[in-house]
Amino acid sequence: MTHLVSVSDLSELLAAGVPVRLLDVRWRLDRPEGRPDYLEGHLPGAVYVDLDRELSAHGRPEEGRHPVPPIEALERAARRWGLRDGDVVVAYDDVKSIAAARAWWLLGRAGVDVRVLDGGLRAWVAAGHPLESGDVAVPKGDAHLTDTTAGVIDIDEAAAFPEAGVLLDVRAPERYRGDVEPLDPIAGHIPGAVNLPTLVHVAPDGTLRDPDELRAAFAEVGITADTPVAAYCGSGITAAHTALALEEAGIAARVFPGSWSEWSNTRGRPVARGILPAGDVASG
Known part of the structure; x- marks a missing residue:
């Protein structure tokens, strides 16, 4: 099973009317706040995900800079993004899928059917597909996430x-x-x-x-x-x-x-x- 989706396959899914929840996880070390770039242009219908605030927790220094968020916090964030049980979710970013992989890892462990857009936003644009600007408001979702320690070492x-x-x-x-x-x-x-x-x-x-x-x-x-x-x-x-x-x-x-x-x-x-x-x- 692949955990990736190509630009062509995603385009076909969207054209066929398949409900896909798109997550824009724009983040990088030298510019962690990705919302300004998101507002300038993102995949149509994509919701912005804040990696620092929604895909991480914050505590004592000895817990690290980006601890795994509690499942309750991640579930609240997922519902804000409009995720519903059974949704197909595709995460992407604009820097080699590094940040998108964080969303994939957290959500996949929690029982979400999630994939990473291979090549991200740049591949989407290179293929000639359009972007839209501004924020996207979506109805609150009802996704139920599963708490698990699978795949983690301390x-x-x-x-x-x-x-x-x-x-x-x-x-x-x-x-x-x-x-x-x-x-x-x-x-x-x-x-x-x-x-x-x-x-x-x-x-x-x-x-x-x-x-x-x-x-x-x-x-x-x-x-x-x-x-x-x-x-x-x-x-x-x-x-x-x-x-x-x-x-x-x-x-x-x-x-x-x-x-x-x-x-x-x-x-x-x-x-x-x-x-x-x-x-x-x-x-x-």
Whole structure:
């Protein structure tokens, strides 16, 4: 089963009158507020989703920068977006589906039939399809979401994970090595984690690479269909994108939502630096 929908398939669904709820998840690290871009132009009928406020919770620093929101809060947000039980949901963004994958990961775990628009808004525009401007008001939905811990590991499980499987650090190599850390208090990586940046899985046109290419990339770091694998990033956003790539490759994926932001804010956690998984370890 694919977790993606192509621009052509989405266009056909909409032209056939199939009810599809479109979620515009415009967000990126250097410009987290995506609403202005959404108001300028979005897929017709799409509702704006605020990643920082609706797809994340906020608490103590040791919980990370983007903790998973309580299921009650996510359900309230889903109803604001107009989601009803049984809806087909398509999430998209304008930066390589990184933010859209967060919506896919959260909603899919909660029982929603959700897909990511492959290539996002840019692919939609490149195919010659129209955008509309302004806000979209929709009737309140009645979706019931399911609370689950499936596919999630906590900080202690992340620490032990390299002993039984592959823990993927999907950040940029310079952050993994500990050369720089622009957002969190300590630079480096979780001891034993292997670096495979999530953007490796994105083709030049912004779509996800095909399953064979994805499997080849994962195999280079020792991951096959039977390998226990979990991903983390800076704060749990791009790790969801790697989870999407893993699922498309036919590999079961788990995510450490607190990621490096939780690890680096938790006293006593060891920190590895350098190009090797074990690295030069220091106390956190």
